[in-house]
Amino acid sequence: MACNNDQFLEQNTPKNEPLRGKYMKSFGYHSLMRRMPTVFSEITGLLKAKQFNLANKEEINNVIDKLELLLSEILNNNPLRKIDSTSTLSLMWNQILEKKFNSDSVVTWFETEWLFTENYLYIRLKEIFEKTKTLQNYDPFKQLKYNAFDESETTMIAIAEFLIIQFSKKELDITSLKALFNQMLKICLWGNRFDLSLNIGKSKNITEDPLEAIVSLDKYILADHSDEIWNTLNVSTDKSPKIIDIILDNSAYELFTDMCLADFFVTYGFAEVVVFHGKSIPWYVSDVTKPDFEHFLNRLEKQCTSSALQKIGNRWNNYYTAGKFVIECEEFWTLPHCYSAMANEDSELYKKLGTSQLLIFKGDLNYRKLIGDINWEPSTTFKDALCRFQPTAVVALRTLKCDCVCGLNSDYETKIDENDKDNNYLSSTNYWQVNGKYAVVHLSK
Numbered sequence: 001m002a003c004n005n006d007q008f009l010e011q012n013t014p015k016n017e018p019l020r021g022k023y024m025k026s027f028g029y030h031s032l033m034r035r036m037p038t039v040f041s042e043i044t045g046l047l048k049a050k051q052f053n054l055a056n057k058e059e060i061n062n063v064i065d066k067l068e069l070l071l072s073e074i075l076n077n078n079p080l081r082k083i084d085s086t087s088t089l090s091l092m093w094n095q096i097l098e099k100k101f102n103s104d105s106v107v108t109w110f111e112t113e114w115l116f117t118e119n120y121l122y123i124r125l126k127e128i129f130e131k132t133k134t135l136q137n138y139d140p141f142k143q144l145k146y147n148a149f150d151e152s153e154t155t156m157i158a159i160a161e162f163l164i165i166q167f168s169k170k171e172l173d174i175t176s177l178k179a180l181f182n183q184m185l186k187i188c189l190w191g192n193r194f195d196l197s198l199n200i201g202k203s204k205n206i207t208e209d210p211l212e213a214i215v216s217l218d219k220y221i222l223a224d225h226s227d228e229i230w231n232t233l234n235v236s237t238d239k240s241p242k243i244i245d246i247i248l249d250n251s252a253y254e255l256f257t258d259m260c261l262a263d264f265f266v267t268y269g270f271a272e273v274v275v276f277h278g279k280s281i282p283w284y285v286s287d288v289t290k291p292d293f294e295h296f297l298n299r300l301e302k303q304c305t306s307s308a309l310q311k312i313g314n315r316w317n318n319y320y321t322a323g324k325f326v327i328e329c330e331e332f333w334t335l336p337h338c339y340s341a342m343a344n345e346d347s348e349l350y351k352k353l354g355t356s357q358l359l360i361f362k363g364d365l366n367y368r369k370l371i372g373d374i375n376w377e378p379s380t381t382f383k384d385a386l387c388r389f390q391p392t393a394v395v396a397l398r399t400l401k402c403d404c405v406c407g408l409n410s411d412y413e414t415k416i417d418e419n420d421k422d423n424n425y426l427s428s429t430n431y432w433q434v435n436g437k438y439a440v441v442h443l444s445k
């Protein structure tokens, strides 16, 4: 690491400011400095393994060289540059970068907002592959996402067996319906614990009984608006067709849990259509792209030996064909904007989301964008932290994987295990904010 230490500050991000990598006690610093090299070596490892099967050895070596250069740009805290590509997304990025260069005196990997630079990393990765002849549409994380499916199969089978029985009971009384909703919401919430960028490409084997686990994990939910979400769902509106949107995060197990919740909405008439929003390019290692979404459905139905997974896969494939499940991958999700900027930056999308009953944002990155990636006082309300982003009712289901959070009651520290307050790994006291063990369920309407 050839970085000049003057550029860094031995402290956490100050309160009410956006997270930045230059604060050495922030997760941003740790993430750029320590996690990135591992993400890069995962990609390189997969590319090297590919070399044996392809004639494009030279091209792959060239990509590996460029990846090394990009990593050293990060670790040396170099200035950002424009994207060398004419794709629509890159041109949008370049306009944003132009504005940034004009407004900020220093635009480097650690000085600039961490949210911006971390997003920028993925468009730079895309640029490297776009410039090749044979790897233009290559997803460097595909194999990792496929492996994550294998490792969660047992858990998915347990949930699928449960759901097939549950969803055949069409006439549920209101108490049972609410109980089932709560189970689906919590399964979906905890589905976010497993993301490959946090585990640096290595999925954890998920073997626990999911239905038992969600009960035992309740104590780790630091803010829980589940009842309010239920009440919102039960208010009749004249919006037609009834749509619920899920802004997706990770593939494999988390996507499975998202579809479980979506199926609940469709089966019990809370929505006629569920629109899933994915990413238009490979993103944050395990985020869902359209090819991931379609591959996932086909794999469930056609490649799994479990009859429960085949059945649920068939059911969801039918929803997809019938237009009850829809996938859209708008460019906005792969730009560095916070969601409070959406009304200005993409008014069409803001308007479209406004026709939904409910927007459910999954995961840590969506959460960071919802609350502007600001290091809020934890007692700041979710509504305030949204900074007027309110196209319709907004829900966040997030396990905590970085150091910004809001909407907590004053007694939240009583819910945090002592071990999680003490942390050598980041030499700060916020381990509970980054270890994925705690969660929040927020609603703003």
Ligand SMILES: O=P(O)(O)OC[C@H]1O[C@](O)(CO)[C@@H](O)[C@@H]1O
Pocket (backbone or CB within 6 Å): 031, 118, 192, 195, 196, 197, 198, 249, 250, 284, 362, 363, 364, 365, 366, 368, 401, 402
């Ligand atoms: O998949 P998620 O929940 O959005 O998490 C993404 C990861 O990216 C970060 O937001 C930034 O690295 C982490 O905090 C988290 O590990």
